Amino acid sequence: MKRVITYGTFDLLHYGHINLLRRAKEYGDYLIVGLSTDEFNWDEKQKKCYFSYEKRKQLLEAIRYVDLVIPEQSWDQKVTDIAEYHVDTFVMGDDWQGKFDYLRDKTSAEVIYLPRTAEISTTQIKADLRQRRK
Numbered sequence: 001m002k003r004v005i006t007y008g009t010f011d012l013l014h015y016g017h018i019n020l021l022r023r024a025k026e027y028g029d030y031l032i033v034g035l036s037t038d039e040f041n042w043d044e045k046q047k048k049c050y051f052s053y054e055k056r057k058q059l060l061e062a063i064r065y066v067d068l069v070i071p072e073q074s075w076d077q078k079v080t081d082i083a084e085y086h087v088d089t090f091v092m093g094d095d096w097q098g099k100f101d102y103l104r105d106k107t108s109a110e111v112i113y114l115p116r117t118a119e120i121s122t123t124q125i126k127a128d129l130r131q132r133r134k
Contacts, residue, residue: 001029001030002028002029003030003086004027004028004030004088004089004091005031005032005081005082005090005091005109006021006032006033006092007035007092008034008035008036008093009041009045010033010056011047011049011051012122013056013059014122014125015117016116016120016121020093020114020117021060023114027112032070032085033066034072035053035056035057035069035070035071036053057069078090079106082108087109089111090103090109090111091113092113094114
């Protein structure tokens with residue numbers, strides 16, 4: 001069985017997220033999603049999520065491409081997650097291009113960056129909603 005892992009916040013779930021998860025699943029038989037915890041988002045990314053970790057986890061678990069959701073609590077856990085879950089392929093959106101290349105040397109996983117769905121992003125949705133309130 002080929003295992004794939006990806007990571008993200010997945011706040012305000014939209015069709016760009018679904019596209020990424022569908023394409024990630026195409027690289028294997030089992031897709032693991034490392035979902036950023038609320039604490040990790042705030043402490044490390046200075047992001048406040050609209051939905052709590054538990055709600056975002058429920059949404060991801062309802063998507064047919066996703067087989068397992070695990071908490072992402074630090075930047076450094078990727079190496080240990082890849083080993084622990086016997087991951088063959090690490091997938092991220094191409095907005096992270098090059099940032100995780102070090103995993104090629106520290107793990108046996110292939111590292112792949114997938115093109116984003118250009119016309120949609122959570123950041124843009126939040127900006128549009130703020131603009132409408134004015």
